[in-house]
Amino acid sequence: MEIIRNGADLSAYLRNINDIYESNGWGRGYSDEKIRKMFSASIYRLAVADGAAVGLLRAYGDHVVETHVTELAVHKNHQGKGYGSLLMKDLLDAFSHTAVYVMAFAENRGFFERFNLKDRSSKFTVYAVAARQ
Numbered sequence: 001m002e003i004i005r006n007g008a009d010l011s012a013y014l015r016n017i018n019d020i021y022e023s024n025g026w027g028r029g030y031s032d033e034k035i036r037k038m039f040s041a042s043i044y045r046l047a048v049a050d051g052a053a054v055g056l057l058r059a060y061g062d063h064v065v066e067t068h069v070t071e072l073a074v075h076k077n078h079q080g081k082g083y084g085s086l087l088m089k090d091l092l093d094a095f096s097h098t099a100v101y102v103m104a105f106a107e108n109r110g111f112f113e114r115f116n117l118k119d120r121s122s123k124f125t126v127y128a129v130a131a132r133q
Helices: 010-022 030-039 082-096 106-113
Strands: 004-006 042-050 052-059 065-075 099-103 126-129
Touching: 010 030, 010 042, 010 052, 010 065, 010 126, 030 082, 042 082, 052 082, 082 106
Parallel strands: 065 099
Antiparallel strands: 004 042, 042 052, 052 065, 099 126
């Protein structure tokens, strides 16, 4: 497994990225142009196995104080193999100097709690971890 980060050429993975979104019910038919725009405007990680992207993580932040995870998805055929955890760990390692926030579905609470992210809101689920000194 390899992790692809910002700045890498995504050309070989555009169809895989579309497939990840579709397999999770997050829309259909993302054009190559749309995917390029989405990823060029964000902090991203791709989990690549056997030459294909099987998972993705996108986030936004100022690289100084805060980072907001907006998407973490693994293709349905590859879930349960640790790809999501590897993506999250890689992002947290790179941005440990910032507060990291995740707005998550209630059913994903346990996943984010494994990374020491804590529920900080009673109105909707926002997980945050304080910046490490």
